Amino acid sequence: MDYLPCLYSFIMCFAYCYRVHLKGKNMFFAALGGTLGWFVFLLFQPLRNDLLQYFFGTVAFSAYAELMARINKCPVTGFLIISMLPMVPGSGIYQTMEYAISGNTDLFLETGMHTLGIAGSLAIGVLLVSSTMRLFVNIRTQHLSKKQMGTGEE
Amino acid sequence: MEQVDYNSLILVGSNLGRQLLQNGAEIYRVEESMTRFFKAYHVSQCDLFVLTNCINVTLQDSDGQAVTRILRINDYTTDMDKVEKLNDLCRKTCETAPPLETVQEELKKIEETPAFPYKIQMLGFIGLASASTLFFGGNFVDAIMSGIAGICMQWVLFVFEKYRANSFFANLIASAVSALVAVLALRIFPQLHLDKIIMGAIMNLVPGIAITSFMRDLLSRDYLSGTLRLVESLLVATAIALGTGAVLAFFRFL
Numbered sequence: 001m002d003y004l005p006c007l008y009s010f011i012m013c014f015a016y017c018y019r020v021h022l023k024g025k026n027m028f029f030a031a032l033g034g035t036l037g038w039f040v041f042l043l044f045q046p047l048r049n050d051l052l053q054y055f056f057g058t059v060a061f062s063a064y065a066e067l068m069a070r071i072n073k074c075p076v077t078g079f080l081i082i083s084m085l086p087m088v089p090g091s092g093i094y095q096t097m098e099y100a101i102s103g104n105t106d107l108f109l110e111t112g113m114h115t116l117g118i119a120g121s122l123a124i125g126v127l128l129v130s131s132t133m134r135l136f137v138n139i140r141t142q143h144l145s146k147k148q149m150g151t152g153e154e
Numbered sequence: 155m156e157q158v159d160y161n162s163l164i165l166v167g168s169n170l171g172r173q174l175l176q177n178g179a180e181i182y183r184v185e186e187s188m189t190r191f192f193k194a195y196h197v198s199q200c201d202l203f204v205l206t207n208c209i210n211v212t213l214q215d216s217d218g219q220a221v222t223r224i225l226r227i228n229d230y231t232t233d234m235d236k237v238e239k240l241n242d243l244c245r246k247t248c249e250t251a252p253p254l255e256t257v258q259e260e261l262k263k264i265e266e267t268p269a270f271p272y273k274i275q276m277l278g279f280i281g282l283a284s285a286s287t288l289f290f291g292g293n294f295v296d297a298i299m300s301g302i303a304g305i306c307m308q309w310v311l312f313v314f315e316k317y318r319a320n321s322f323f324a325n326l327i328a329s330a331v332s333a334l335v336a337v338l339a340l341r342i343f344p345q346l347h348l349d350k351i352i353m354g355a356i357m358n359l360v361p362g363i364a365i366t367s368f369m370r371d372l373l374s375r376d377y378l379s380g381t382l383r384l385v386e387s388l389l390v391a392t393a394i395a396l397g398t399g400a401v402l403a404f405f406r407f408l
Contacts, residue, residue, distance in 0.1 A: 008289040012357070015281025018270055020178070020363065021233040075241050077180060078234035081366050088365065090357045091290055094349060097395035101403045123369045130373055 009038045009086040016085050022078045029068050033083030037061030041087070051121045054087055058125025061087075066133045080126065089118040158195050158254065160213050160221045166254050167191050168223050169261055171202075171209050174240050178232035180367050181206070182374035187244045194248040206379045231269070232363050239264045272312070279304040279358055287354030295343065296350050303335040303355035322393050325359050329397030332356060337405050356394050361387040 013034035017027040041057035065079035092115030099108035171188045179187075184204050192200040192213060199214040209225040243260050270278075283304030284297040292300070307328045314324035332355035340348050368383035 005289050008285045011285035012282055012289060015278045015285060016362075018275055018278025019232075019282065019358070021231075021235045021269055023235045026234075026238075073242075074238045075179070075183065075234070077178070077183075077237065077366070077370070080370075081232075081234070081363050084362055084366055085357070086289065088357075088360050088362050090286070090360045091353045093360070093391055093395055094353045094356065094398065097399045098349070098402070100395070101399045101406070119365065122365070126366070126369050127373055130370065 003039070003042060005086075006035050006039050006042070010035045013082050013085050016082050020078065020081055022082065026068075026072060026074065026078065029072070030065075030079045030082040033061045033064045033068065033079055034086050036064050037083055038086045051117050054118050055121040055125050057087060058084075058122050059129055062126050062129035066129060076130075084122065084126075087118075087122055089115045092118060160197070160215060160219075162254055163192070163195055163197070164211060164213055164221050164223050166258050166261070168209060168211055168225055169258070170240065170244065171204065171211070172225050172227060173261065173265060174237060175204065175206075175209065175227050176230055177236040177240070178230065178234065178363060178367070179237045179240075180370045180374070181376040181379045182371070183237075183241075184209070187241070190248045191244060194251045204376075204379075206382045233269060236264055236267060239267070276305060276308055279308040282358055283307075283355045285354075286357040287350050290350050290353045292347050292350030292354060296347050297354070299336065299339040299343075299346060300351045300354035302339075303332040303351065304358055306331050306335055307355060307358055322389055325390050325393035326397040329356050329359055329394045330401050332358075333398040333401035337401060352398055356398065359390065359394050361390040364390065 010031050013031035014027060017023075017030060022030060037057040037060055040060040041053045044053045044056045047053060061083040062080065065076050065083055068079050069076035092111060096108060096111045096115055099105075099111055167188055170191060171184050174184045174187060175181075181204050185202050188202055188204075188209075188211065189200060197213050198216045201212045201214075203210040207227045209227070210222070211224075212220055212222045214220045240261075243257070243264065247257055269275075280301040284301040287297045287300040288294075310328045310331050311324055314327065333352055336348055336351040336355065339351065340346055364383050364387035368380050368387060371377075371380035371383060
């Protein structure tokens with residue numbers, strides 16, 4: 001199996017940091033998240049279902065992003081935006097358009113629906129991890145504030 | 155505790171919110187930061203309503219006197235560095251509640267932090283386009299061509315931003331230009347892969363930010379803002395498809 005795309009996804013994500021003005025050591029960590037996501041995507045290739053692969057990849061990089069945000073004490077948004085980049089269906093958009101202009105309606109609809117499906121599995125993956133994380137933080141802060149006048153955390 | 159002047163408090167607080175929103179923070183982060191900020195200065199009641207392009211805030215003291223401010227936000231950028239700094243400032247302010255002048259100064263300092271200069275951003279455009287082309291399975295010559303398309307794209311976006319064109323149009327033209335570069339490159343070197351070059355170049359425009367924030371807005375029950383961002387991301391995707399499609403169809407027709 002070919003894992004070279006992982007390296008390319010790292011460069012991709014690192015370059016994207018310049019676009020969204022993420023600075024400092026976070027650039028490296030955020031790009032690593034993108035690599036991790038794609039690595040997990042490739043790891044689940046035996047499933048032969050790329051929507052599931054996208055889902056697992058997304059879960060992996062969102063969990064990583066939440067973890068990194070807590071370690072570095074900064075907003076999770078930047079990590080998520082950058083790590084998601086290799087998963088974003090850019091090729092899907094292109095192929096859909098390609099079938100549209102060549103007049104192949106069946107393939108156009110099929111690819112379009114598939115692209116939407118990819119976006120959907122990305123959404124579910126991120127939502128699942130963020131919601132679980134927020135639930136966990138809420139439970140913990142409530143326990144803390146019972147013991148002492150708790151200090152809220154990001 | 156002696157109450158601070160609500161008029162200057164609301165100015166500083168809404169300035170904080172405006173900067174957060176302008177630099178690409180999610181709605182819940184803006185609302186939460188502003189609420190915490192006002193609570194740190196012992197405001198008895200504050201009500202906030204934030205959308206993707208406006209902030210409404212009302213502070214009310216214990217006598218029932220209210221101060222309201224509405225902000226309309228027109229320009230957005232995505233600047234995660236500033237969001238990080240603002241988040242940091244907000245946390246510190248909430249812990250110590252320093253005098254408002256110092257907070258205002260800090261805010262101004264953050265606002266004036268320079269973004270990456272044009273040339274370094276160009277590195278980002280080239281790197282993203284080339285690496286994406288390789289990622290989608292193109293070879294190295296494809297990657298170089300896609301890097302050139304990235305440079306052209308950045309220039310187009312820069313010019314359009316300077317003259318305040320709307321983003322739909324800017325994305326449409328930028329993707330058309332990248333397709334044009336790819337088609338011309340193919341005329342000179344026929345063994346290149348057209349699809350890989352264009353796919354790599356348009357990764358610069360793909361609405362990753364809108365997708366991410368729309369999900370997080372929906373998650374925190376800001377359905378209205380989430381829907382607005384969803385529409386935005388669909389529009390950008392449509393613009394990309396239309397721009398590249400138009401050029402490809404035109405050259406196929408020739």
